[in-house]
Amino acid sequence: MTRGAVSVLVQELIAQGLIYEGATGEVARGRKPTFLHIRTHDRLAIAVDVRFSKTFLMLSDFSGRQLALETYDTIFNVPQFVKDLAARIRRILKTRGIEGDCEGVGVAVPGMVDHRTGRILNAPTLGWRDVDVRDPLAAATGLPVQVENSGRACSLAHMWLxxxxxxxxxxxxxxxxxxxxxxxxxxxxxxxxxxxxxxxxxxxxxxxxxxxxxxxxxxxxxxxxxxxxxxxxxxxxxxxxxxxxxxxxxxxxxxxxxxxxxxxxxxxxxxxxxxxxxxxxxxxxxxxxxxxxxxxxxxxxxxxxxxxxxx
Incomplete structure (x- = not known):
């Protein structure tokens, strides 16, 4: 990617309020660089970690800072799981989400997930096979939802944070x-x-x-x-x-x-x-x-x- 293309993309992200310019760096020679930062403090996300025994629901900002955490017994019936989770998400955003706007929900599950469709192909510990929780949960919360395998979600978090x-x-x-x-x-x-x-x-x-x-x-x-x-x-x-x-x-x-x-x-x-x-x-x-x-x-x-x- 050329320097010009990068500059165009950076200006678009600044205009959208997704990143902002920070301090100017010091170099021995040449043009001083301007540091760029991702706007995190008022952008929120919901993280859901579904396990065999417990489900963990966390509200965080875009830096990964935990704002609220809720733990409860995992529900294995899919329609009940979606209904209960949607209610918990609405409640935690109402009570703890005053610091910003929630931009989406990420759900990590212990099983095989088709990243293209978000369908859970097989999560044997949960008894879920060819299950869709992404679209029903998105419809129930009005938020974008992404579903990912738990191990790969951990790897992505490590790379990003x-x-x-x-x-x-x-x-x-x-x-x-x-x-x-x-x-x-x-x-x-x-x-x-x-x-x-x-x-x-x-x-x-x-x-x-x-x-x-x-x-x-x-x-x-x-x-x-x-x-x-x-x-x-x-x-x-x-x-x-x-x-x-x-x-x-x-x-x-x-x-x-x-x-x-x-x-x-x-x-x-x-x-x-x-x-x-x-x-x-x-x-x-x-x-x-x-x-x-x-x-x-x-x-x-x-x-x-x-x-x-x-x-």
Missing amino acids: ERGEAASTQSFVYISVSDGVGVGVVVNGELVRGHDHIAGEFGHMPLSLDGPRCMCGMTGCWEAYVSNLATLSRYFGWNLSKLSPKSLRDAERKTFSVPDLVARARGGDAKANTAIQSTARFLGLGLATIVNVVNPDCIYLAGEITSAWDL
């Missing part, structure tokens, strides 16, 4: 370990989506065909070894292959969590430490496969289990 050395990394893999395992792959600054927009499903690569049952219905998936539920199952002696989906949901919603398990391990609970060390071993096996396949500059690992990194 990180500063310093982390922001300069062009090839990385972002892994989020929670109720499941979400993975996003970025190569040369571009998010890898694949031919059918479902690339990066490393959580369902098999570590063993004779392993525990995964919530996707298969056995031995990486997710079935390292998710929060898998870690807690080792401690409590649950057999994931024999638990029903309802039992799994009830187990996830119990008050005891992975941070509680980590606290017990730090307090000298040998059984808790063994459960965490087993998860660490299986995490390492999966990470080694990702390194061999993608060979990224670095891997970012997120989730409650990372609080046990020093154990």
